[in-house]
Amino acid sequence: xxxxxxxxxSRRELLKGAAMLASIGVLATTTAITSTSAIAGVPKASxxxxxxxxxxxxxxxxxxxxxxxxxxxxxxxxxxxxxxxPHGYCVAFAAKA
Numbered sequence: 001x002x003x004x005x006x007x008x009x010s011r012r013e014l015l016k017g018a019a020m021l022a023s024i025g026v027l028a029t030t031t032a033i034t035s036t037s038a039i040a041g042v043p044k045a046s047x048x049x050x051x052x053x054x055x056x057x058x059x060x061x062x063x064x065x066x067x068x069x070x071x072x073x074x075x076x077x078x079x080x081x082x083x084x085x086p087h088g089y090c091v092a093f094a095a096k097a
Contacts, residue, residue: 041081042079042080042081042092043080043081044080044081044082044090047079047080047090047091047092048090048091049080049084049088049089049090050088050089050090051085051087051088052087052088052089053087053088053089054089054093057089057093057095058086058087058088058089059075059077059084059085059086059087059088059089059090059093060086060087061095061096062077062092062093062094062095062096063094063095063096063097064077064078064079064080064092064093064094065077065078065084065086066078067086068086071086072086073086074086077090077092079092080092
């Protein structure tokens, strides 16, 4: 085992390892994007969407909300299907960082 640890890496081996790590990162990112896309377009009723906020939890403060053309205009959501009020709420609420 110590022979393996003491072995010097060639430049080629180092580049192969770096390429492998990079491809793992790309696969992880692609999987995360695919997972998010798979849940997009869920009906409002399934997400218990309503046009009024739940206390301080409203769509304008949610990381999934995509704003409309103005601050008061309805937007869309990365999860819930249809027109979304900036002052709406659903169970998918995820506070902005």
